[in-house]
Amino acid sequence: MCWQCDHPDKTTDDYVDVLRKTIEDHRWAVQFVECDKRPFAYTVGLHERGLPELLVTGLPAQTSAKLLNVIGQGMVDDGMVLRPAEHIDCGGRFLLEVVEVEHPDVHLTFAIRLGGPDVHAYQLVWADDRGRWPWDRGWGHGRRRQPVLGVRGSKPA
Numbered sequence: 001m002c003w004q005c006d007h008p009d010k011t012t013d014d015y016v017d018v019l020r021k022t023i024e025d026h027r028w029a030v031q032f033v034e035c036d037k038r039p040f041a042y043t044v045g046l047h048e049r050g051l052p053e054l055l056v057t058g059l060p061a062q063t064s065a066k067l068l069n070v071i072g073q074g075m076v077d078d079g080m081v082l083r084p085a086e087h088i089d090c091g092g093r094f095l096l097e098v099v100e101v102e103h104p105d106v107h108l109t110f111a112i113r114l115g116g117p118d119v120h121a122y123q124l125v126w127a128d129d130r131g132r133w134p135w136d137r138g139w140g141h142g143r144r145r146q147p148v149l150g151v152r153g154s155k156p157a
Helices: 012-026 061-078 109-115
Strands: 029-033 040-044 053-057 087-090 094-100 121-126
Touching (some): 012 109, 029 109, 040 109, 061 087, 061 094, 061 121
Parallel strands (some): 053 121
Antiparallel strands (some): 029 040, 087 094
């Protein structure tokens, strides 16, 4: 269930306080947005460190959180710099391509609320089990959908 469902007597401001505490304790938070066919998750708090927020679509909550935390940790702890069109092999489990999110204000509600209108974000687009991308013919991952929320960049030199 969602936080608001579990705390019907609380306000959105109360939840923002929970996010602030999570960021204070863990350096960033992961916000999951439930939806049967098009769930997505994003980070909140990386912007405060001068980094882009991260977003992933079409994966279950636990998988999304693990993926976002691994890449977030690489950025914060190891100085990983992401660039649009870059490919990342995430431990052989996921092949990712970085896509700049065109309108972060539409999808990253709490990141914008805490970080302001200048928040920018990268989507971590994942390839299917056969290495095909959502923009490739024949991409498929069962009933899951993976909306791409930006325009693919040119391959880095």
